[in-house]
Amino acid sequence: MGSLISVGLGIIVFGLGIGIGNIGKSALDAMARQPEIASEIRTALLISAAFIEGAGMFAIVIAFLTAN
């Protein structure tokens, strides 16, 4: 059970990495194209990253709860 949870946590972080990486990539592209609205893009980047992270956090917390 414990090792299965570890594998699950790995998969969660894999998904989170892809998601947040994609946001960072698009944000960088957009900032390079339009540096004058970089601060707005940064806010949008942080908000969407926070949402994705929130979904991941749910999974991680549930994993911890089932581990005990």
Next chain:
Amino acid sequence: MNRIKLFVFAIAALACPASVMAAHEMQTDSTEAKEEIDVNEIIGHHIADAHSWNIFGYTNSDGEKVELTIPLPVITYYKGDVLVRLSSAFEEEAVVEHNGLYYKMHHGKIYMTNAAGDIETDENGPINERPLDISITRNVVSMFMSVALLLLIFIGAARAYRKSSVPRGGNAMVETLVLFVKDIADEQIGKEKSDKFAPYILTLFFFIWINNIIGLIPFFPGGSNLSGNISFTGILAVFTFLTTAIFASKSYWKHNLTVPGIPFPMKFLLVPIEIVSMFTKPFTLLIRLLANVTGGHIIILSLLSMIFITQSYVMTIPSVLLSLVIFVLELIFGALQAYIFALLSSLYIGLAVKDEEHED
């Protein structure tokens, strides 16, 4: 050349807290060779709240454990009986008698027992009744200190404006930070309404930030895992939830509870989703801060524990360096998490208070 010297000095200065933390948390007898060290228990102790504040401890040449611990008040309420004692009265599982009731501390929690102090357990742990525990614990003391620090900084900065409208020195930095956070509120809530909510957003940001920083100080006045405590993040999330619920505009309730503009059968699907999402928003705020701060503390301590698991001097170098990197990362994350909490809170408040009169 100077730059390299500065770099080496900076590394050495930053490595200090890491090694102090290692020495502080690993108080087990490392002099005795190859003793099993329960890292989980050590980390768990650091993460959890406590009734007393352990400052340092070591094993002296006679093999005795010397510990310096500040006892903190234990305040409990049980069926009309209020007990106020210092936590030193509960040391070594002593049974404390008060008005015919018997109290005992077992693994950091107060239980009601009989005169002999028996703790009955089943497979889920002790089943004895517990009094309502409103003690001044380590986290509470840490919170009082951060509140005092915040008051000192910000009252000082506010007073500086009496002398001149241009603040100097540290007060100028406070002004920059305050304006930075005020901009978040202005952007997300809208300039007309943000004056009402900006004080709350500012308080959130600075309170979370200062507690994150204090939590990273490895020695006495810091080191408690306050912003990684579920009651701390929970109550802040509840405040945000209540603010959105109380100040929400009519159109917010209309959009969330009736979801206009979609075919009628779809409402059976979407209305419950909207209602659930009203609660998940503050819940993610709670979980995010809790998991990030606690996760940071666990990673730092786990890396430092590698020394004590492998019991080798060679391991010291990579483990202190790695934990140093995480330490720096956590300093940035401490500010980032405070920023994200303030940003998302103002976003949720902004969504709720905007009354958009658009066509559906």
